Amino acid sequence: MIVGSARDAIVGETLDGTVLFWNRAAEELYGYAAAEMLGRRAEILYPDGRRDGDAATLLRVAEGQRVGEFISERVRRDGTRVRVCVRVAPLVDAGGATIGVTSTSWAGGELVSRVAHQLRTPLNAIVGFTGMLLMRLPGPINDEQEHQLELVRDSAEQLLSLINQLSRPDQKSPDQKSPEQKSPDNS
Numbered sequence: 001m002i003v004g005s006a007r008d009a010i011v012g013e014t015l016d017g018t019v020l021f022w023n024r025a026a027e028e029l030y031g032y033a034a035a036e037m038l039g040r041r042a043e044i045l046y047p048d049g050r051r052d053g054d055a056a057t058l059l060r061v062a063e064g065q066r067v068g069e070f071i072s073e074r075v076r077r078d079g080t081r082v083r084v085c086v087r088v089a090p091l092v093d094a095g096g097a098t099i100g101v102t103s104t105s106w107a108g109g110e111l112v113s114r115v116a117h118q119l120r121t122p123l124n125a126i127v128g129f130t131g132m133l134l135m136r137l138p139g140p141i142n143d144e145q146e147h148q149l150e151l152v153r154d155s156a157e158q159l160l161s162l163i164n165q166l167s168r169p170d171q172k173s174p175d176q177k178s179p180e181q182k183s184p185d186n187s
Contacts (some may be wrong), residue, residue, distance in 0.1 A: 003021065003023050006023055006025055006104075007025055007106075008025055008104045008105060008106045009023065009025045009026035009028075009029040009030065009084075009103075009104065009105045009106065010022075010023045010025065010026060010102065010103070010104050011023075011026050011037075011042060011102070011103050011105075012091055012100060012101075012102045013042050013058070013091075013100050013101055013102075013103070014099065014100040015059075015062050015098070015099065015100055015101075016041075017041045017042050017043055017055070017058070018039060018040070018041060018042075019037045019038055019039065019040055019041070019042050020038070020091075020100060021034075021038070022034040022037045022038060026105075029074075029076075029082065029084070029105070029106070029107060030045060030074060030076050030077060030082075031076045031077030031078055032077050043055065044075070045074045045075055046074065046075070047073050047074070047075055047081060050072060050073060054072060057070070057088065058088060058101045058103075061088045061089065061090055061101050062090060062098050062100070062101055063098075064090065064098065067088055068087070069085055069086065069087045070085070070086055071083065071084070071085055071086070072084055072086050074105070082107055083107070084105040084106060084107060085105060085106055086103055086104070086105045087103070087104045087105070088101050088102065088103045088104075089101065089102050089104075090102075116163045116164075119159070119163050120160065120163060123156045123159055123160050123163070124160070126152065126153070126156040127153055127156045127157055127160070130149045130150075130152050130153040130156070131153060133149050134146060134149050134150065134153070
């Protein structure tokens with residue numbers, strides 16, 4: 001019941017990649033109904049260029065190695081690609097033997113939002129504390145200290161600006177070009 005109602009896509013696979021369970025969020029994210037995926041190989045979700053790498057990651061988890069979270073791409077049923085954040089863990093039987101892997105994934109946009117929130121808090125604190133020091137509230141500072149504090153504050157504000165740009169999906173990142181800005185050989 002918990003797996004079925006989770007907001008993240010949860011997929012359980014045997015060691016050879018056969019899907020054992022597939023929750024509702026996986027249906028929504030990837031476009032395949034659970035009935036279509038159960039007993040089928042999960043590698044159909046892996047883009048051609050990533051199949052070996054993703055399979056190797058799952059094998060490492062099955063062998064007991066810790067992988068942590070990683071960003072990858074998956075192919076939806078309609079053929080579109082989606083950037084996902086993936087967390088994998090061993091799937092063990094009652095005796096503790098690894099019989100497969102469980103992967104939890106969510107769309108990359110959610111990842112950016114989560115990371116952006118976690119980065120904004122300390123950066124806002126840095127901006128606030130340097131501002132307080134620059135106002136000389138705790139006491140006097142010399143010219144060099146003032147210069148260094150201004151550099152810290154400016155760097156933190158620059159990072160906040162980049163995080164805000166990246167966390168708004170409706171806006172282009174600084175390195176993206178609109179179609180009219182692309183050169184003819186990039187089309």
